Amino acid sequence: MIKPDDLALGGPPVHAWPRDPKSAVIRDGSRLNEIILVKLDPNDFDEETRSFAADNILAYSAICTHAGCSVTEWAKATNADGNVFKCPCHNSEFDPRHGAEIVFGPAPRRLPALPLAIVDGALVISGPFTRKVGVLSAG
Numbered sequence: 001m002i003k004p005d006d007l008a009l010g011g012p013p014v015h016a017w018p019r020d021p022k023s024a025v026i027r028d029g030s031r032l033n034e035i036i037l038v039k040l041d042p043n044d045f046d047e048e049t050r051s052f053a054a055d056n057i058l059a060y061s062a063i064c065t066h067a068g069c070s071v072t073e074w075a076k077a078t079n080a081d082g083n084v085f086k087c088p089c090h091n092s093e094f095d096p097r098h099g100a101e102i103v104f105g106p107a108p109r110r111l112p113a114l115p116l117a118i119v120d121g122a123l124v125i126s127g128p129f130t131r132k133v134g135v136l137s138a139g
C-alpha cells in the first residue's frame, strides 16, 4: 500500500505494481502493469493532468510507447528546465505535468495516465488507463 506521504514533492518517482485490495494479488502477471508514481507541484499541471491526480500525485504507465522498455529515469529535460521521465533505451522524455507528452526522443505516443484517488489514506486507482498501454503495432 502506498500512502501520499511516501512520495516526496518534486520526485523522485516510485515504481509500483497495482494490486487488488481484496486478494492482494497483482491484477495480472503482466509487466505491462508497471506504473510510475510521482508527486509534483500542481500549479505546473495542465487541466487534464490535474483531473487524474490525487493529493498532487500522478500515475503513468511505465512502459515506453517506443519499444516497450521500462521508463526508469528521472532526469533533467533535454530542452527545458525541470525533470521528466526518461526512457533509458533511446532517451525518450515524457513530461508528467502535461499528461506525459513527449518532449524528446522517438516515442510515438505519450504514456497512458492512470487516474488516482485517496481512500482511507491510501492511494487507489479510480479508473482505467487513459490510453492503450505499451507499444502499438502498426495497422
Ligand code: FES
Residues within 6 Å of the ligand: 064, 065, 066, 067, 068, 069, 087, 088, 089, 090, 091, 092, 105, 106, 107
Ligand atoms: S524504448 Fe523507450 S525510447 Fe525506445
